[in-house]
Amino acid sequence: METLFFLIISLVAIVSAILVVTCRNPINSALSLILTFFCLATYYVMLDAPFMAAVQVMVYAGAIMVLIVFTIMLLNIRVNASKSQSHKIVLGTIIGFFTLINTAVIVFKGRVAIPSGPLTGEIIKQQGHTELIGREMFTTFLLPFEITSILLLVAIIGAVILAKKKI
């Protein structure tokens, strides 16, 4: 059952990903991408990481994609009539294919470490994923976490300054 579900989701994810690349209209690409992101969120749920799924939906599918869609509409770019060079597509596909092969070989030939951490599905269910993440984030990773806030601040200021025509 779960395997079937996984396969279906995978199919959706791959198809929508291909659509992202192939759609002429950026709006269509953007919508396909949202679909991909949702698929990923589903995977996260299946991986016992509901908090990550929530964040994925909120940040990616919500915030970032909204931003992208707004930008697309703001710039109002006409659909590119000139066809892209076919040799580029071929070459790009070859390179992408090789990337896939490389990674796949790594996945299949590689040896994954034996589970060493304390967490199992039961523990996660018992204590709650959000709490676990929260503990981790505010103890071990407190400093990086705080630094992220600075990063975001910088990004905000940067974005404002860049996008304004005259400061």
Place this chain on the structure above:
Amino acid sequence: MLDYVWLIPFFPLVGFLINGLLGKKIKNEAVIGAIGTLAIFSSFIVSCMVLLEMIGLSPENRVFEKVVFPWIHSGNFKADMAFLVDPLSCVMIMVVTGVGSLIHLYSIGYMHGEEGFYRFFAYLNLFCMSMLLLVLGGNMLVMFIGWEGVGLCSYLLIGYYFHKKSAGDAAKKAFVMNRVGDFGFLIGLFTLYWWLGSNHNIWTINFTEIKAASHLLPYGGVVTIATLCFFVGATGKSAQIPLFTWLPDAMEGPTPVSALIHAATMVTAGVYMIGRMSFVFIKSPETMMVIAVVGAATAIFAATIGTAQNDIKRVLAYSTVSQLGFMFLAMGVGAFGAGIFHLMTHAFFKACLFLGSGSVIHAMHHALHKGHLHDDAQDMRNMGGLRKAMPITFLTFLVSTIAISGIPGFSGFFSKDEILWQAFANPYHGNLNYFLWATGAIAACFTAFYMFRLVFMTFFGECRINSKVKEHLHESPLVITIPLMVLGFLALIGGYIGMPKLMGMLPNYFEHWLDPVFELATEYGAAYAHHGEHSSHALEWGLMFGSVVIAVIGIGIAATMYTKNSTLPKRFTDAFPSLHRAVYNKWYIDELYDFAFVNPCKSFGQFLWKGFDVLVIDGVVNGVAGVVMGFSGIFRYMQSGLISNYAWSMAFGVVVMLGYYVFK
């Protein structure tokens, strides 16, 4: 009093500081002059007291060392600010402070109204300090401070009229030539220090310690090298061949400077240094010979040039070079006492001569200035018949001229005759002695000739000065003539303290006085001396008589040529034009040096800069940069600026690298 020996150089230092720092504010010439003169006069008083105390000691105790403060101590090397008082330095401090005081006094009158009066006195005091350090230095390094210090003051004072290009050039030339000498001095010092240190573990540059260790030094060999280097130092300072050309040019300085620095004191430093280290020099027969030969050669060489000069101070300058040659001759034949003796008498009469010439120039300058003429105040061809206008100057000048010419009864006779006799009779140089004596005697003849030529041209005969200004010529003020009279008096009687034993009227005080300093040298010299077949009294009397005759001949020729038959000099120069031209142009030595050293150095420097630095080294550096730039010029085409190209190459690179690791 001996403990306070440091006061001797200290007073002039104070004078220098006061005049140098505050002189500009003081402005009052009398005060400045008084400070300067008092400073050196106080030193003279202290020197007298030191001398008296030294006389009171028994001869073997007449060595006193005083360490004022430690100076450079590093590793084995140790040099203190130390003073050494012994009979030799006593003589020197007496000469320096005595003659120095008189010249300071004289300068008050001579420099009256000059711009930078305070500067002059400050420099003069600084000079006295350096000179006193030189003669009092207890080790070679303190001596070297003085040694370079007097060079510096000489530079400053020659360049006193710095707005004149010739003065600046002369000052630089003097300093650089002195520096060449200093180079020799340093190498000599190093050699001696290193040899004694590494072979006998006596790391010292202290004179008394070297003296104590001098029995360890070998005859010849390394000592020859060291002493020759020292001698190079002496030639630079004392204007001997080959480094003598700066001294005549140094006459660009004010006349008191010429008298003090370039006649009485500084230039004799080389002689003093050899005397101070006589126990080292004597250990090298080769060096002694070189010194004697160079001294004799300089004596005659400079004397010949002196015969053809028309500038009154230049004649005196060449005369100084020549007399210094005599002193070196004395040192070279082992007659250290005689050399120092001549140094002292020469200080008296040559200072007097220079000051006298200064008095003449002063008067001439004054007169010409009154008449608004721009004739050269120093050219003897413009003078003549001055004896009536300036009787005191004339008389003192005459006395000194007689003294330098070597007429019996005057100081120069005793010292010069002693030197000539020693040149003939010394036990060190074998058959070379005849040559040395002959050269010295001929030089003495020339000396008598050109000095009397100078006297005749200046003081006798018709007055050749423009008749308009004749009535403005008059005797210089007292402040100028008093030093002249004192020095003239000394030139007259100064020789009696060193009367040759032969005459037997007075004991030779001077030689006895210096005996403790030089006895070690005589002792070492005995090792290779061959005892004299010459030394008979009759011979000594004969040679003395001969030298007097020679001097009289010189005077006679001068008298004939320049008073009786005034066309003779012209006929003579017409007969030998090229000879006269060569002598007049100082045998073209300056030109030779320019050709051999100065110009090659400059063009070599130019070549190194433009050729090597800029072309070769920078060429290589810039060439490397150029190659890099060239390659980057090619590679820059890879930087298309198109993002997709970068993305492509990145992806490609990642795939390839990843592929390598995955499939290897």
Place this chain on the structure above:
Amino acid sequence: MENLNGYLIISAILFSIGTIGVLTRKNAIVIFMCVEMMLNAVNLTFVALSRHLGNLDGQVFVFFVMTVAAAEAAVGLALMIAFYNNKESIDVDDVNLMKW
């Protein structure tokens, strides 16, 4: 977690598709979206392996990646707007100022 390889393969596929998109498309916004997709592919790997290893570090890392992605989106899109204001285009082939 018997299905680890499945997640990893999906992640690899998504990553490759993203790569192809980055390389072939000319619209800067689409390229940007493809980059986001590649980031997500990596995130999936992180989460999957984190779950497999029983250790939450990977998920915290994903969190940071998301933050960076958000910042990147803000700045990147601002850049695009600025660029569009200047050149009237967001075609990457028009961005050629980055050469010497």
Place this chain on the structure above:
Amino acid sequence: MSNLLSLTTFLPILGVLLLLFIPKDSKGTLRNVALATTVVTFIVSLPIMFGFQSNAEFQFVENIPWISAGPFVMRYFVGIDGISLWLVILTTFIMPIAVLSTYTAVEEKVKEYMILLLLLETGMLGAFISLDMFLFYIFWEVMLIPMYFMIGIWGGKNRIYAAVKFFIYTMVGSLLMLVALIYLYFKGVEAGFTNFGLLQFFNLQLPLATQVWLFLAFALAFAIKVPMFPLHTWLPDAHTEAPTAGSVILAAILLKMGTYGYVRFAIPLFPEAAHKFAPLIATLAVIGIIYAALVAMVQEDVKKLVAYSSVAHLGFVMLGVFAFNVEGITGGLLQMINHGVSTGALFLIVGFIYERRHTRLITDFGGLSKQMPIFATIFMIVTFSSIGLPGTNGFVGEFLVLIGAFESELRWWTIIASSGVILSAVYMLWMFQRVMFGELDNPKNQKLADLNAREIVIMVPLIVMIFVMGIYPKPFIDKMDPAIKKLVSQVRPLSMSAQKMSEAQPSLPSGHTGIEMPAGHPGMSPETDSHAAPVANPHEAK
């Protein structure tokens, strides 16, 4: 009091922070704050000088953990001995003077200029006090950047060329040094060392072949900085283009980094290689002395002339240092300080007339003595100090260098180097004569003003130092002496024993007791060692 060194070093950084908050238009405040910072730094450094005990130990030591990255462990390890003490004091002493000299010289971008000056001070002080090799390297690089900008932004016409040349020359050297440093570190790790602390590396017994390569890398870096012939051509360009304060600092302190590097690092770390290369380096030093003097003689630009004279002076330093005896190294160190004082003063003097006339060509001047008597006096004193007249500082150092070198095996080199003494008199006096003597015929020169109060205040401390160090150098020598003795014993254990032997047998002429190079270490094959991989497997340390 124990962290006095850090305080001194980082006070300028505090000044930088202060400067950041001052608006860039209030130039007066900026200058005063910068000056105050340097003066305070100098005052803070005084207790270091007075509290320094005359022994061979490192003092005011601070040693705290700093970076620990895998096998690389760097510590904040600072301290001074008699060798670095005077260089630290020299730096803090020169900086206020340099800052004061820019009051009217720099009118544009004052804020940035002052900040760079202060950063430079921190860099220089840090380099002198570092006892951790990596810390030293970092400070060494820190110095480079402010100087680069100072030349490149406030320089003369050809400033970009000069700045880039300066930067690249120095960078090439320091990269080689970095490589050698890391290699040395791994050698140390093999021997059981756990950090970059310098002192332990003195005991590292390296085979000769390894030493040679490492020494060459270090020596090249330092030789460029010194600069030694034939790597000196960046110096005249940098000096001519740099603003006055830049030239002063460059000459007075930055160049000392090179010679200091030899004394602190290259020689004690690789004593045998140093001995092996001593004749070569002495030869280059002597060539530098003569060559720079000859080139200086024909310069038309006063500043370039002074720059070349620097090359000659530092040649003396190198000669003294490579004499490997107490006199020579003492002389070399004194000469470093002397050169800092007198050449710094010379550059200031050139700056003064440049500010007035906006030219540095010798032919544009002449007869200035008449117009500027105070200037003439100061110029003359400094000139004579540079020539090395006894009684001034230049003499003591030069003399000790020469006598030390003469005692060692470098006798013939010394004789040739001594002739540089003559040449230095020639070019300095000739320049002085052409600038100061003669008729005052150029109408532009007739209106020149003499030095003002500020300029006199700048020069007076230098003049005082010239005489103090010339007449009473004892305190200076006394403080550095134990450290130098220790250095000498580190460097020539072989020759020390040889000397003792010669003392025991005084009849032997000891000119030949000089160091014979050890003919390789028994039991160690230099070949295999020198070809070993430079980075000794970092994975093991993980």
